[in-house]
Amino acid sequence: MFWADTITDEVEKRYADKIKAGEAIVVRDEKTASGQVHVGSLRSASLHAIVADVLRSRGVNVNFFFEINDFDPMDGIPSYLDEEIYKKYMGVPLCNIPSPEVGFDNFAEYYGQEYVRVLDKIGFGATVYRASELYRSGAMNDLIKMALKKKDLIREIYYRISKSEKPEGWYPINVICERCGNLSATNVTDFDGELVTYTCSSDTIKWAEGCGHSGKISPYNGNAKFPWKIDWPAKFVAKGVDFEGGGKDHYTKGGSRQVAETIAREVFEHEPPYGVFNEFFLVGGKKMSSSKGNAATAVEMSTILPPHILRLLLLKIPINRQLDFDPEGDAIPILFDNYDRLAEKYWSGVKDDDTQLFNFIHLPDERGDLPQRFLPRFSQVAFLVQMPHMDTYKEVEKMKESELTDVDIAELDMRITYAKHWLADYADDKFIFTLQETIPEIANTLTEEEKKATTQLAEKISQAEVLDGASLHELIHEVKEESGLSPKEFFGAIYKLFLGKESGPKVGWFLSTLGKEFVVSRLRLEK
Structure with missing residues (x-):
């Protein structure tokens, strides 16, 4: 069974009554727009997108949401940005920081929209919203009041689940300082039912500089934000989520998922959504971080692989198995070979997990009528484009042993484009060939x-x-x-x-x- 079918079966089982009533199943994913999004985030995107996709293919009504988390504070400066320019924004919500480039409302919009374009390109698009909108709209107000009133229970849950000790008098909220705009440097010390008392101090956290201001402010309508382990379950409730997974690191014993589920049940009195973890996506054996300069970005990956081949990479192995991809090795030629093998099975009429996968690596409007075409091996195309004395189209026609059709030519054009990109930017020297004019x-x-x-x-x-x-x-x-x-x-x-x-x-x-x-x-x- 295709791994996504197994997960989707469980979603249908858990929410059978809701589905029977014709109500929409809500699937949600999010990404903090703190910089160039690393390719590892596509693993989470693929999990949520394919579950939504399979549900729809079964006739289930689905609302698939993707959040640009623009309300988190800047907690690190990416290596490709000028530290001198951005260090003053440490602790400030990403939506309140200037964009690195003109034409965007803020820092988070610049990087968030960049990632959304990638998701749309590869068919993982969803209804996009911003975390700042969720807070500013008042959708989190009741949850904020509930959490502040149950602060001692949350503190006890933190210790019970993760052995994390919060000091006596701790409040599970950060407010945006009215004077300097910092979120991370504020410390709430009281709540009277409507207003919180806070101070903004450099003593609150080492990497964010507070201004020393003290005051009272309403924590509602975007003036405050939950810490992550409370923010997550609050969003489960606010968006009515039925399915949401997360990275493997969140699913460790005592980790943020366990804390979030407990807070959802005991504090917000809400059953958390069904979810599974996704394993890491490594590039050349290394886990990526978007705040470092060594990450292969989602944008890069979407340029070196066509959408259906990138979807194949992301969907071909179960989501709970580690994915390691090295574009400098032979991973890209092998991926195309894998695609060709699946295509031959599909066009020969085989019905199995492979052809189910083949169906879902294509976009919905492409399925069901994929025209059969000649598929020259990517490695051979990559060799041919390096031989100036050879006509690639004529050589591929020889391989086919008949004239190339329009769909054959379109396929070859695509493979030539991506082969040239791979050879120019990624391929190891062992894949680079030059016909020697004289005896070497x-x-x-x-x-x-x-x-x-x-x-x-x-x-x-x-x-x-x-x-x-x-x-x-x-x-x-x-x-x-x-x-x-x-x-x-x-x-x-x-x-x-x-x-x-x-x-x-x-x-x-x-x-x-x-x-x-x-x-x-x-x-x-x-x-």
Whole structure:
């Protein structure tokens, strides 16, 4: 069973009465717009989007919300921004900080909209709202009053679940200082039922500078914000959420999910939504952080992979398994190969988990009528575009053994575009090939046995009438067996002569793209 079906089955089971009544199932996700969004956030996006997608495919009414969390304070300055400019905003809500670029209302809008464009591009779009709107609209007012009145219960829950001790007199709220606008530096000391008493001090938290102001203010209508572990369950209630997961780090014993669910039940008297955790998304074995400068961003990922291939990457393995992706290795060619395998099964009429996955990696308006087309291997396309003497379209037509259709050409155009991008910006040197115009220096490393074998191959090719990939493949393997050389030695010798390196594409197919006279002369080490 496709992993998303299993999760969706549980959603339908838990909310059967609601679904039967025709009410919408509410799915929610959020991302704090604190900088360039790292690609790891797409794991959470994929979880919520696919559950909403599968539910809709089953005829269930769904409201899928995505929150740009613009109300969190700045708690770190991304390495790609000028620290001198932004350090004064540490502790200030992101929606109250200037945008790094003109044309956006604030810092959070700049980065939040950037991420939303990516989600829309890959088909993970949702109804977007801002956390600041939720607070300013008054939707959180009753929850704020409830939490402040039950502050001692929340304090006890913190300790009971996570062994986190809050001081006597602690209030589960931060207000925005009326004088300096800081959120993190304020400390609430009293609540009279309508107003909170607070001070803004540098002693509250090390990284945010308070101004020393003290005062009273209403905590409602956007003047205050909950800390994360209370903010999360409050949003469960405010948005009526039925399904919301989270990162693995939130689901540890005593972690924020356990605290949030307990607060939802005991403080807000609301049953928390069903949710599962998503494992980390690593790039080259490293977990990303959007406040560091070493993250592969969601924007970058959406430019190096077309939407359906990026969806395949995100959906192909269960959400509770770690995903590691290295664009500098062979991960991108392998992803395209995976797609091609799924496509062949789909077009042959197979009905299984693979073809279910294939269906959902395409956007809803593309499903059900995906035209069959020729799929040249991405690795071969990547090689062809590096060979200036070769016409990529003619070579692919040879592979197909018939004329390319319009949909074939559109597919090839797409693969050429992404292959060039991969080669220019990510591919390791072992994937970069240049046909050597003269015998390269590395040819001096060939042994006498290897030279004898390449000469023998030259003789067989010179006598052959047909020189397509299949016939050359047979000749090459025939000579290899006769030579007694290992595949690495024999094929390596050929690659050295033509490409100046020890590896390359399939030898038979590669040599078939070159002129017979050139191939024979080079194998004889003549020119």
